[in-house]
Amino acid sequence: MPFASEPDPNWLHWLDERRTDALGLFSKRVPARYATTIPLPDEVETWAAAGLGQNESLFLTGHIGVGKTHTAWTATRTWLAACFGQRYRRNPVIEIHRSTSLFDDLRPEGTDPYGTSKRAKEADLLFIDDLAAARVSPTGWTQERLYEIFDERYVQQRPVIMTCDVLPGDLGGIVGARVASRLAEMCADNVVFLEGGDRRTGGGE
Numbered sequence: 001m002p003f004a005s006e007p008d009p010n011w012l013h014w015l016d017e018r019r020t021d022a023l024g025l026f027s028k029r030v031p032a033r034y035a036t037t038i039p040l041p042d043e044v045e046t047w048a049a050a051g052l053g054q055n056e057s058l059f060l061t062g063h064i065g066v067g068k069t070h071t072a073w074t075a076t077r078t079w080l081a082a083c084f085g086q087r088y089r090r091n092p093v094i095e096i097h098r099s100t101s102l103f104d105d106l107r108p109e110g111t112d113p114y115g116t117s118k119r120a121k122e123a124d125l126l127f128i129d130d131l132a133a134a135r136v137s138p139t140g141w142t143q144e145r146l147y148e149i150f151d152e153r154y155v156q157q158r159p160v161i162m163t164c165d166v167l168p169g170d171l172g173g174i175v176g177a178r179v180a181s182r183l184a185e186m187c188a189d190n191v192v193f194l195e196g197g198d199r200r201t202g203g204g205e
């Protein structure tokens with residue numbers, strides 16, 4: 001593939017097609033409720049616009065129903081579109097998990113714990129929804145797998161996008177102190193608190 005500094009129109013057309021195809025496949029993964037794209041807060045838009053050049057993680061927090069998960073889906077879509085900027089690197093791989101099912105899959109008796117862990121470590125972007133949903137700490141074994149995922153992403157500087165209704169500093173009791181410590185650094189500049197009420201009960205306006 002050419003790496004043109006001044007891309008020619010054919011090249012941009014080719015890139016547009018790759019982007020359209022990737023977004024089409026991504027749309028099939030988006031749950032119906034989050035299918036519309038919503039306006040993103042500026043910090044989130046900026047984070048997503050870096051695409052594959054983004055090394056930092058994004059932590060979306062706020063009260064229940066404020067729009068964290070919807071914001072994360074739109075941010076992930078925006079990130080994906082940005083991966084097809086003026087330069088083509090590769091088709092990005094996005095792993096998406098709800099934390100409770102990720103913890104289940106990582107258990108020794110879970111569905112393919114090592115495969116799940118490997119994919120979560122290596123994806124270009126890992127999206128974990130509702131990180132603190134479990135409330136109780138996963139078992140030692142699961143916490144160890146989680147630690148491996150976060151440590152690998154930490155050292156390789158691969159981004160994670162997370163939604164969570166607990167602040168990073170209060171996560172130690174759920175994900176373990178070693179994961180919480182890495183998370184704090186990975187998201188240091190990108191902890192976004194979404195303001196507002198519970199949109200599910202009409203409190204969003």
Ligand SMILES: Nc1ncnc2c1ncn2[C@@H]1O[C@H](COP(=O)(O)OP(=O)(O)O)[C@@H](O)[C@H]1O
Pocket residue numbers: 033034038039062063064065066067068069070071163199200
């Ligand atoms: N910016 C927005 N505009 C319109 N509806 C929104 C917006 N953000 C969230 N919603 C809707 O509000 C509801 C709650 O959002 P959700 O992201 O599930 O909240 P949270 O993850 O913070 O609990 C959903 O129906 C979602 O589609």
Ligand SMILES: [Mg+2]
Pocket residue numbers: 068069070129130163
């Ligand atoms: Mg949510």
